[in-house]
Amino acid sequence: MNEAVQTSSSFTPRVFSGIQPSGGLTLGNYLGAMKRFVDMQNQGAFQTVYCMVDLHAITVWQDPEKLRHATRELCAGFIAAGIDPDKSILFNQSQVAEHAQLAWIFNCVARMGWMQRMTQWKDKAGKNQQNASLGLFAYPALMAADILVYRATHVPVGEDQKQHLELTRDVAIKFNHDYGVDFFPITEPVIEGAATRVMSLRDGSRKMSKSDPSDASRINMTDDADTIAKKIRKAKTDPDALPSEADGLQDRPEARNLVNIYAALSEQPVDQVLRDMGGKQFSQFKPILSDLAVDKLSPISTEMARLMQDPAEIDRILGHGARQARALAAPILQKTYDIVGMISAR
Numbered sequence: 574m575n576e577a578v579q580t581s582s583s584f585t586p587r588v589f590s591g592i593q594p595s596g597g598l599t600l601g602n603y604l605g606a607m608k609r610f611v612d613m614q615n616q617g618a619f620q621t622v623y624c625m626v627d628l629h630a631i632t633v634w635q636d637p638e639k640l641r642h643a644t645r646e647l648c649a650g651f652i653a654a655g656i657d658p659d660k661s662i663l664f665n666q667s668q669v670a671e672h673a674q675l676a677w678i679f680n681c682v683a684r685m686g687w688m689q690r691m692t693q694w695k696d697k698a699g700k701n702q703q704n705a706s707l708g709l710f711a712y713p714a715l716m717a718a719d720i721l722v723y724r725a726t727h728v729p730v731g732e733d734q735k736q737h738l739e740l741t742r743d744v745a746i747k748f749n750h751d752y753g754v755d756f757f758p759i760t761e762p763v764i765e766g767a768a769t770r771v772m773s774l775r776d777g778s779r780k781m782s783k784s785d786p787s788d789a790s791r792i793n794m795t796d797d798a799d800t801i802a803k804k805i806r807k808a809k810t811d812p813d814a815l816p817s818e819a820d821g822l823q824d825r826p827e828a829r830n831l832v833n834i835y836a837a838l839s840e841q842p843v844d845q846v847l848r849d850m851g852g853k854q855f856s857q858f859k860p861i862l863s864d865l866a867v868d869k870l871s872p873i874s875t876e877m878a879r880l881m882q883d884p885a886e887i888d889r890i891l892g893h894g895a896r897q898a899r900a901l902a903a904p905i906l907q908k909t910y911d912i913v914g915m916i917s918a919r
């Protein structure tokens with residue numbers, strides 16, 4: 574074993590996670606990911622590293638100006654939601670070349686069969702896989718590099734990213750095994766809370782997504798109060814009243830979704846929400862949910878709009894974060910190159 578390589582017991586407790594600037598932030602991104610990023614930052618038990626994964630976003634076509642705008646808006650969203658650039662490292666992926674460099678190594682570790690099994694690849698490539706980008710196919714190897722270039726020990730994500738996290742673990746295990754080292758940690762996914770999978774407001778079987786063609790399917794973090802209220806009012810539901818216990822939500826995906834959103838926004842367990850709301854019709858529950866959503870989301874969207882008035886300041890924050898990120902990533906990449914057998918400049 575390479576002497577310079579630390580063992581897993583010495584891994585610094587470190588959180589990494591990212592969000593694609595592939596459109597505007599949704600309530601799903603906020604509850605499934607960003608709100609929990611803030612919690613982990615504030616717990617103080619981890620060093621926290623958060624990234625706008627612009628290299629991931631271009632695995633499907635992005636208009637360049639819209640991509641730049643979405644990246645700045647996402648950064649504003651992180652800060653408005655409570656990420657403090659003095660407490661967390663906050664940056665965009667393309668400014669830290671080590672992500673792409675480690676991804677190449679992992680392209681040579683991961684197997685074609687692993688990638689072919691990824692449900693996100695199958696969903697996004699659809700029936701026309703031959704015409705999908707090579708980057709979309711290799712997406713999970715870049716994601717493994719994002720995480721392992723910091724030797725992150727914990728990754729908060731929504732339920733949809735569970736399979737990619739498992740692949741990250743497989744990459745770390747295979748790399749460690751192939752080279753006889755204990756260099757990369759076997760990262761723990763952190764998938765917790767009532768809103769690990771926020772569903773579309775129009776179809777309780779589909780994930781709420783920023784790239785869904787229907788704007789009515791999602792709440793955007795930039796939506797104003799009237800738009801939020803209208804989308805919740807029009808959200809698909811069923812004719813029955815809310816149950817008093819969680820069992821009563823079985824086979825009622827739209828009802829379960831709205832209850833989960835309420836539970837996550839109000840930071841209460843689902844059981845408690847149903848004890849309070851059980852028996853109410855949706856005509857009564859939806860306005861209560863709207864008021865809560867507006868109450869929680871409006872301060873964030875107002876702050877995002879304020880931050881977006883000064884794009885130069887956002888770029889400065891991203892540049893500062895990228896320098897901090899590179900300082901962590903560069904020695905880890907260098908050690909990886911040493912392990913693999915590359916001769917580096919001395």
Ligand code: AQP
Nearest residue numbers: 593595601602605606730731769770771781782783784
């Ligand atoms: N609906 C969701 N419920 C809970 N968590 C969600 N996340 C996304 N949608 C939901 C979590 O948000 C983080 C960032 O996701 P991403 O931007 O990297 O990509 P994604 O998962 O593919 O999200 P979208 O909104 O569906 O993007 P597009 O439409 O571009 O593919 C992740 O932690 C994710 O789990």
